[in-house]
Amino acid sequence: MGRRRGILRSFEAHAMSRIVDQYGSPIDVGMLRDPQTSRIQTLANPFLVPMLGGISPASIASVLRYADSGDLFHQHRLFSDMEERDAHLMAEMNKRKMALLGVSWDIVPPRNATASEKSSAAWCKEAIEDGMDDFEDLLLACMDGVGHGFAAIELAWSKVGSELLPNFHPRPQEWFQLSRDRSSIVLRDGAAGQELLPFGWILHQHGKAKTGYLGRLGLHRVLVWPFLYKSYAIGDFAEFLETYGLPMIVGKYFNGASEAEKSSLLAAVTALGHDARAIMPADMSVELMKVAATAGDQMHLSMIDWADKSVSKCLLGATLTSQADGKTSTNALGKVHDSVRHEILEADARQVAGTLTCNLVYPLLSLNRGGIDNLRRCPRLVFDVSQPEDLVSYADSLSKLAPMMEIPAIWVREKLHIPAPQEGEEVLVAKPPVLDGGATPGLSAATRAALAAQSPQVSGDGDPPPAIALADRLAIEAGDAWQAVIDHLESIVHAASSLEELQQMILTAYAGLPLADLRAVLAQGLAVAALAGIADVQEEATRDRQGHAQ
Numbered sequence: 001m002g003r004r005r006g007i008l009r010s011f012e013a014h015a016m017s018r019i020v021d022q023y024g025s026p027i028d029v030g031m032l033r034d035p036q037t038s039r040i041q042t043l044a045n046p047f048l049v050p051m052l053g054g055i056s057p058a059s060i061a062s063v064l065r066y067a068d069s070g071d072l073f074h075q076h077r078l079f080s081d082m083e084e085r086d087a088h089l090m091a092e093m094n095k096r097k098m099a100l101l102g103v104s105w106d107i108v109p110p111r112n113a114t115a116s117e118k119s120s121a122a123w124c125k126e127a128i129e130d131g132m133d134d135f136e137d138l139l140l141a142c143m144d145g146v147g148h149g150f151a152a153i154e155l156a157w158s159k160v161g162s163e164l165l166p167n168f169h170p171r172p173q174e175w176f177q178l179s180r181d182r183s184s185i186v187l188r189d190g191a192a193g194q195e196l197l198p199f200g201w202i203l204h205q206h207g208k209a210k211t212g213y214l215g216r217l218g219l220h221r222v223l224v225w226p227f228l229y230k231s232y233a234i235g236d237f238a239e240f241l242e243t244y245g246l247p248m249i250v251g252k253y254f255n256g257a258s259e260a261e262k263s264s265l266l267a268a269v270t271a272l273g274h275d276a277r278a279i280m281p282a283d284m285s286v287e288l289m290k291v292a293a294t295a296g297d298q299m300h301l302s303m304i305d306w307a308d309k310s311v312s313k314c315l316l317g318a319t320l321t322s323q324a325d326g327k328t329s330t331n332a333l334g335k336v337h338d339s340v341r342h343e344i345l346e347a348d349a350r351q352v353a354g355t356l357t358c359n360l361v362y363p364l365l366s367l368n369r370g371g372i373d374n375l376r377r378c379p380r381l382v383f384d385v386s387q388p389e390d391l392v393s394y395a396d397s398l399s400k401l402a403p404m405m406e407i408p409a410i411w412v413r414e415k416l417h418i419p420a421p422q423e424g425e426e427v428l429v430a431k432p433p434v435l436d437g438g439a440t441p442g443l444s445a446a447t448r449a450a451l452a453a454q455s456p457q458v459s460g461d462g463d464p465p466p467a468i469a470l471a472d473r474l475a476i477e478a479g480d481a482w483q484a485v486i487d488h489l490e491s492i493v494h495a496a497s498s499l500e501e502l503q504q505m506i507l508t509a510y511a512g513l514p515l516a517d518l519r520a521v522l523a524q525g526l527a528v529a530a531l532a533g534i535a536d537v538q539e540e541a542t543r544d545r546q547g548h549a550q
Contacts, residue, residue, distance in 0.1 A: 019366050020373055027198045029367070035154050035169070036197050040189050043175055055231060060224055067215040070182050076173035079148055079220040082227050088308045089223065092315045097143040099345050100352065101136055103383045107361065110377050120369050121379035124361055127368075131165045138202070138360075141170040142352050145206035146315075148173045149217030150185055153202040157367070164367045166360070168202070178214055185214060199363040204355040206348075222314055230307035237300035252285045317344050342387070349383035356381045386417075 020026050037043050060078070067075035083090050107125040109117045128135055138153060145151035150173065155166040177188045185203065186193030196203060207217050251269040253262055265284050312319045317340040357380045365372050365379070372378055394416060401407060413420060421427045492509060496502035 019370075025198070029199070031197055032155075032157050032200055035156050036194070036200050037154060037171065037175070037187065040187060040194065043188065055228065057228065060228060064221070064224070067221075068213065070178035070180070070215070072177050072215060073174050073188070075215065075221075076148055076176075078224070079218065080172070080174075082220060082223065083147070086227060086230070086311075089227065089311050092311055093147055096146060096315050096344070096348070097140050099341070100139050100143060100348060100383070103345070103349060103385055105353075105381060105383045107379050108382055109379050113379075117377065117379065120365050120372070123369065124364055124379055127163065127165065127364060128360075131160055131163070132168075134168055137170075138168045138356075139352065141168065142202070142204040142355060143348065144170070145204045145218075146348070147218050147220040147223075149207070149214065149221070150176075150203065150205045152176060152185070152196075153204075155200055155202065155363070157199075166364070182213060182215070199367070202355065202359040204352065204359075206351060219314055223311055226307040226310040230304055233300050233303035233307070237304070240300060249286060254283055257284075316341055342385070346385045349385050353381050353383050386414075 019029055063074045063078055066073075083093060107121045107128070109121040113121070132138075141153050142151050152171045152173070152175070154169040154171055156169060157164050157166050175188055176185050177193050178184070179186050180192055184195070185205070186195055205214070205217065207214075249269050251265040253265050257265075261281065261284075264281070268284075269286060309319050357378065358375060361381055362372065362375060362378045394412070398407065398412065410420075412418075488509065489506070492505050493502060496505055
């Protein structure tokens, strides 16, 4: 009782302040002290009556007409029974539901966010991750709206420390009906229905999967007819098996057999069919006859297969991702169909994210943080459904594109799903090779001395000055390949008789070299040449100073 009174006092304290719902209308927070459904007697302990007894086209048509008029009770009870009695429908529905569980999510602040909005977004993510253990169950409950058209989860707010956090209670779709104008979903109360309380519900209407009237949004409405035909096919197939599934056993009696002997033979044949054991007079015989009617089973199974494929196409957009016949299935077709499933996942994620932003994030922040009076500036829940690009192909392409254009690092990180390192975090770096003895090819002692004069600072660990370190790296990267280029150019210069001939010979010699590689080679050469020039100037200046001193 003490904890209960504390929760009530907290609600009353919040009620004293002005809190508006997602659409700017003031709300009475005190109404959230108890779940709304606890105040409707007609929803207490309802009896569950299956809808599939005596299913027929006429009965299904009647159920759908009731739903069109606003009475959703029988339609959604039918939808629930369909999932329970059709294993394939349940399996495909679970594939679509659980696909969202493997997607990472985040709470992001609005554009040009203030410090307060950024803090609210971080707090909300922490509250959902640490304070709501059943958040994944909430996602599954929202995805129930794919088949039914909507999913309603009631929120029961409770005090956790100094914060108000919700518990999630999915409610069956049979508890709801359409309003009189059929424009909104309300609670069934035996009359016109009750409007859902703000901050008391997460109502996910999966309307973008199939547009139209609210009673027609669920994909299960499309699947009613394949389910009906499959039910007929399964029933007929069971009857076929009962008739033709076992071989016919014919007992033959001799002429003049008495009725008692005939009855004895019939009892033996019956016992043989059920128990595979029987006795009969020695002068009577039994013959097993093979049934030739083999086409009937294929017709029934074809109808069942058509219905299952219709379910897969409707829920997943394809069939090869759920079943394969070994004939028409190929790896390429499988990838195409899998990309269709990814597009469906993206659409589902966007719709669920919008619902949770409006019906969970906004109430959570309004009741605990305040300062939010419209949905436009509310932090948003987003799912990251992007797929990382191929690291190998991107590494090859970026190395060729980088010399020709400026590529933002943040764009590369987003494409490859590589996060930016945090301050002080260990990162991977490419270390240059260490030569034996520390010698650097291509740099004379005078050049290294001049570079050291340019950058006299040396770190405490004994690292070389930056200029020398750069020269070392360039020389290492050039290596023998650059020396071969120089030797080749030297031979061309000696062989050319004029400047025009030299130009043509160089173009001919390096016509097959990729442009990016040529630029890289020239850039390395120019860098080394510039460093060597600096060294020469430094060396000459040193000699001049020494001459003047003498």
